[in-house]
Amino acid sequence: MESEKEGFVLTNQKEKAILVGCLLDGDEESFYYSLEELASLTHTAEGEVVCTITQKRDRIDPSTYIGKGKLEELKHLVEELEPDVVIFNDELTPSQIRHLTDTLRIRIIDRTQLILDIFARRARSKEGKLQVELAQLEYLLPRLSGRGTELSRLGGGIGTRGPGETKLESDRRHIRRRIHDIKEQLQSVVHHRERYRSRRKKNHTFRIALVGYTNAGKSTLFNRLTTGGSLEENQLFATLDPLTKKMTLPSGFTSLLSDTVGFIQDLPTTLVAAFRSTLEEVREADLLLHVVDSSNPDYLQHEETVNQLLAQLDMDELPRLLVYNKIDQKCSGFVPVSKDDHIMISALSEEDRTRLKIKIEQVMKNLMIPFRAEIPADEGKLLARIKTETMLQHLSFHDETFSYLVKGYMMEDHPLSGILKKYQQQ
Structure with a gap:
């Protein structure tokens, strides 16, 4: 049984992938961590990494991403290892994809397409599926040149073509029409969500939202603070569709807790835009619980990525409590440096969860x-x-x-x- 999505063909067998990254002037440690993250993303998308190649450059080659010598080396590796796909660690331009495909004669995808593919696999609600499709189509539209034969996978059939109209032009027309339809459908979902939120506002329920880097342990914490229901997996983007449940605090006061999609470094801009309505749950919160995985060596970068995305979404002014999770597995050299109010816990410890609830109440009293x-x-x-x-x-x-x-x-x-x-x- 096989299902296809733009950028990744999903089968019961894992696809073999070669990963490619360019190290520009900067932090080598962060670069190699981003490659590890790319490997984790590939694994989450049911792929198997057979080889990783890197090149240190002053700037990315505008035509082929990597230099000619490294491209030749990659071509030999493709012939030798016979992978199904080559995945690049940055978002590629349309011309880079075209030149790389012509040279390597293999399917080329970039980090953005890989993330979009995972989102497409994980979305469960109608809204989530629509938002992912919108992001895929908006990513695809400027990259249509030379790829017309692949587009029926996403579109679900091309409409009747007029005289002299090329397939590429009709694909563009079809995709623009579909984007318009999805935006209209999402608008009605947004209105429904706004009515639901206004009812909650009328009831003056205190709302708390969990935010954080993907795989920080938000869903594990959510399930143990509430009656549960959110997917727990040691994989990136285990939760896509927001879930809201009641949480009772030690005083007996009941608040609403929302679990949200995890953030990630270089989150595709099309996805940030597409999920803006979903993240309205965050914007409407009275308090953010920013969950950070203290067992990850790159926890500081994760913390900063979330802060930047919150600022991008105009949510950085919301009151927040920083929750350093997995403290029982904290990495060597872990030191909390945030100026925000914080607490260190393990979501699996009942004692720690009680301490967290008491801390939440203290923060709430100040609000x-x-x-x-x-x-x-x-x-x-x-x-x-x-x-x-x-x-x-x-x-x-x-x-x-x-x-x-x-x-x-x-x-x-x-x-x-x-x-x-x-x-x-x-």
Whole structure:
């Protein structure tokens, strides 16, 4: 059984791949880590790396990415090892893809196509699938030249062609039409999501979103802080579609926790744009839990990548708590250097998760306003709302006044804030 997607043919057998990377002036350690990450991406896409070649250059060759000598070496390796695909560690230009394909006579894909392929495999919801297809088509459109015969894989059939119209022109027309259709469908999903969010806002539920580099352990943490349901795998991009569940904190206060897609270095711009509506879950959050894998030697780079993407999405001003995860497996030389408030845990430790929940409550209190009020005993409905909609810290009954003393914290714009004013105690 075989299914095809642009950039990668998925079969039951693993495809053999040669990886190619260019080291420009810069951090060698980060470069070799990015190659390791490319190998992990290839593995996630059901590929098998048979060889990796690198070249140190002042700049990338505008025509063939690597130099002529290294290209000749790559050509011999392709003839010797007979791989199914050659994967480049950067996004290639249309002309680079064309020249490399002409020289090597083999399927050429780049890091962006590989990530898009993984996203296409992992998307489960209708929205996720539409967003991935949109990203694939927007990536493909400027790269159509010379590749018209491959396009029926993505398009699902080309429409009737007019007199004198070439296949390439009709492919462009078909893809632009499909992009327009997908954007319209996604717009209706966005409206539905906005209505859902406005209902949550009306209920004044405190919203928390998990963000972080892919494979940082967000889904493992999500499943153990809530009733679960998010896919846990030791693979890149195990979670694509956002999932939101209730999380009960030690005080009994209930908040909503969302698990989101993992970020990655050089995340394709088409994907950032396509998943903007999904990441609105992050934008609407009252608090971000930024999860960092402390067992990864490149944890600082991961932390910075997430910070940069949050800034790109205009989400860098949101309150956040940094959660260094997998601390039981932390890499040698690990030192938390962030200025953000942080905590070090293992998502698998119940004790650590309890510490995290207590820490979340402390951070939440700083984002709320305190209240102290004396509620008459016959105000049962109001007392019930206080118990479920605020972070109640103290509740005691006074016989002499036949009333309840309540103390706690609530969101400043919560409707209860105005109601409690008449029962407020100094």
